[in-house]
Amino acid sequence: xxxxxxxxxxxxxxxxxxxxxxxxxxxxxxxxxxxxxxxxxxxxxxxxxxxxxxxxxxxxxxxxxxxxxxxxxxxxxxxxxxxxxxxxxxxxxxxxxxxxxxxxxxxxxxxxxxxxxxxxxxxxxxxxxxxxxxxxxxxxxxxxxxxxxxxxxxxxxxxxxxxxxxxxxxxxxxxxxxxxxxxxxxxxxxxxxxxxxxxxxxxx
Amino acid sequence: xxxxxxxxxxxxxxxxxxxxxxxxxxxxxxxxxxxxxxxxxxxxxxxxxxxxxxxxxxxxxxxxxxxxxxxxxxxxxxxxxxxxxxxxxxxxxxxxxxxxxxxxxxxxxxxxxxxxxxxxxxxxxxxxxxxxxxxxxxxxxxxxxxxxxxxxxxxxxxxxxxxxxxxxxxxxxxxxxxxxxxxxxxxxxxxxxxxxxxxxxxxx
Numbered sequence: 001x002x003x004x005x006x007x008x009x010x011x012x013x014x015x016x017x018x019x020x021x022x023x024x025x026x027x028x029x030x031x032x033x034x035x036x037x038x039x040x041x042x043x044x045x046x047x048x049x050x051x052x053x054x055x056x057x058x059x060x061x062x063x064x065x066x067x068x069x070x071x072x073x074x075x076x077x078x079x080x081x082x083x084x085x086x087x088x089x090x091x092x093x094x095x096x097x098x099x100x101x102x103x104x105x106x107x108x109x110x111x112x113x114x115x116x117x118x119x120x121x122x123x124x125x126x127x128x129x130x131x132x133x134x135x136x137x138x139x140x141x142x143x144x145x146x147x148x149x150x151x152x153x154x155x156x157x158x159x160x161x162x163x164x165x166x167x168x169x170x171x172x173x174x175x176x177x178x179x180x181x182x183x184x185x186x187x188x189x190x191x192x193x194x195x196x197x198x199x200x201x202x203x204x
Numbered sequence: 205x206x207x208x209x210x211x212x213x214x215x216x217x218x219x220x221x222x223x224x225x226x227x228x229x230x231x232x233x234x235x236x237x238x239x240x241x242x243x244x245x246x247x248x249x250x251x252x253x254x255x256x257x258x259x260x261x262x263x264x265x266x267x268x269x270x271x272x273x274x275x276x277x278x279x280x281x282x283x284x285x286x287x288x289x290x291x292x293x294x295x296x297x298x299x300x301x302x303x304x305x306x307x308x309x310x311x312x313x314x315x316x317x318x319x320x321x322x323x324x325x326x327x328x329x330x331x332x333x334x335x336x337x338x339x340x341x342x343x344x345x346x347x348x349x350x351x352x353x354x355x356x357x358x359x360x361x362x363x364x365x366x367x368x369x370x371x372x373x374x375x376x377x378x379x380x381x382x383x384x385x386x387x388x389x390x391x392x393x394x395x396x397x398x399x400x401x402x403x404x405x406x407x408x
Contacts, residue, residue, distance in 0.1 A: 024228050025302075034300045053299050057261055064396045066388045095257050096238045097301040148407045184270045192268045195399040196407070203352045203400070204408070 002155060002201055003130055004062060005076045006190065007123055008168055009161025010051035012081050013108050018043065028101040029109065048162045049080055055161055056100045058191040059093055065198035073198070074130065077161065078123045083108070088115040123158075124173040132156035132176040137167055138197070140187045142180035148200035154179075159193050206359060206405055207334055208266055209280045210394065211327055212372055213365025214255035216285050217312050222247065232305040233313070252366045253284055259365055260304045262395040263297055269402035277402070278334065281365065282327045287312070292319040327362075328377040336360035336380040342401070343370055344391045346384035352404035358383075363397050 014031050018039050026035040033040055033050035040046045055077060062068060062075055068089050075087040085107060094100045103113065111118045127135065136154040145151065156176065160167045164187070171178050183196050218235050222243050230239040237244055237254035244250045259281060266272060266279055272293050279291040289311060298304045307317065315322045331339065340358040349355065360380065364371045368391070375382050387400050 034303070051299075053301075057264060057299075060261060060393070061265070061395065061399065064393045066390075066392070066396075069388070069390055095255075095261075097257075099238070184273070186270075186273055188270070189264070189268045191265065192270075192399075195265065195396075196403050199400050199403055200407070203404070 001072055001074060002067070002157065003074045003076065003132060004194065004197070005078055005123070005126065005156065005158050006055060006058060006161035006194075007078050007158045008048065009055050009077050009079045010049050010163070011055045011077065011079050011104060011161065012049065012083075013105070015043070028098070028105050030101050030105055032101075045080070048165055051163055052101060052104060053097060054163065054190050055104075056093070056097055058159070058161065058194045059087065060095070061191045061195045062198055063087075063089070063091060063093060065195070065202065067198050067202040070202070072201070076126060076130075078121070078126060080162075082120060082122050084119050084121040084126050086117045086119075091115040123169055127156065127174050127176060130156070132174075135174070135176045135178045137169070137178050137180045138183065138193050139166055139180055140182050140184070141166070142182040144182045144185070147204070148183070148196065149204035151197060151200045152204070157197050159190055159197070161190055205276055205278060206271070206361065207278045207280065207336060208398065208401070209282055209327070209330065209360065209362050210259060210262060210365035210398075211282050211362045212252065213259050213281050213283045214253050214367070215259045215281065215283050215308060215365065216253065216287075217309070219247070232302070232309050234305050234309055236305075249284070252369055255367055256305060256308060257301065258367065258394050259308075260297070260301060262363070262365065262398045263291065264299070265395045265399045266402055267291075267293070267295060267297060269399070269406065271402050271406040274406070276405070280330060280334075282325070282330060284366070286324060286326050288323050288325040288330050290321045290323075295319040327373055331360065331378050331380060334360070336378075339378070339380045339382045341371055341373070341382050341384045342387065342397050343384055344386050344388070345370070346386040348386045348389070351408070352387070352400065353408035355401060355404045356408070361401050363394055363401070365394055
């Protein structure tokens with residue numbers, strides 16, 4: 001089994017200090033920089049927040065990957081505000097973006113989805129709880145992996161669930177060994193990194 | 205260089221016989237079964253049409269793949285109604301689904317996008333025009349490829365841009381050699397197939 005953890009993910013309810021009025025088009029209590037661009041101007045860490053579209057596409061990629069169809073993945077979404085969603089590997093996520101937002105809004109508000117369970121949890125605590133031992137932290141600033149089959153030596157993969165920047169983690173609080181690795185010389189979107197990791201685990 | 209062709213793609217303007225009224229939420233002249241479910245009930249081939257979300261996610265996957273960043277892909281979207289969009293490899297496609305629909309609506313109506321050029325063209329004619337020689341047609345009913353590095357022997361990849369079924373092509377009209385191949389025992393979404401092809405061309 002492998003653990004995939006989308007880390008510091010830009011998925012959250014609209015923060016209280018923002019008090020966004022809902023529009024006719026965008027009816028969800030989920031922060032989305034495409035719809036809340038102006039309101040987010042003064043929001044802390046705004047460039048790391050409000051990108052649920054990244055989580056949507058990345059989860060669609062992971063869930064349909066052969067390694068997941070084989071039942072070999074544990075899938076977690078850790079969010080900016082320290083929630084962890086455990087995604088059942090058989091979840092059929094809506095392909096439509098707005099329906100996805102509807103599902104996520106209910107999970108984050110009511111935690112009543114049988115396939116997606118939420119807990120308040122920091123990334124470090126999650127890694128210790130799932131007993132992650134060899135942890136690959138994917139970043140373009142990590143050591144370049146020459147052969148993708150090398151990915152198979154890890155049991156856990158941390159992929160940033162945000163558009164730019166580095167995963168924030170206090171390595172001293174993590175029991176397992178974290179290695180920073182890179183799969184390409186340039187930065188890649190989260191769904192690309194997730195795809196390359198998942199397909200490499202199955203095919204190489 | 206490799207050619208990727210999303211074939212028979214479920215991306216089209218709302219057909220005239222449908223006369224769909226636009227809603228406040230969905231303002232686009234693009235057929236989308238999520239919003240036009242009822243109106244599509246009597247539409248011919250409806251299970252192969254109206255899924256622009258598949259094209260959106262698949263293009264996002266292809267455009268961000270390392271093999272594309274290296275400048276080694278020609279990317280085509282062939283549609284259900286025999287249009288071909290040539291997508292410039294450096295296109296920055298909107299991540300937001302509705303913005304994507306806005307771009308595609310303008311391309312299909314006015315063909316005035318400098319990065320996405322449209323022509324009326326059948327799939328067979330496209331393949332002959334681009335001089336496709338060794339053509340891999342991806343289908344779960346094809347011969348299973350054991351090693352993904354085998355994909356590198358093809359110059360052109362046909363991936364179905366629709367949710368279910370087989371690519372429709374008259375092989376006798378195609379100059380190149382078409383081989384039906386499969387990369388996994390089960391059916392996979394178009395973006396998964398595209399990801400596996402693109403990443404295999406670069407990494408294996």
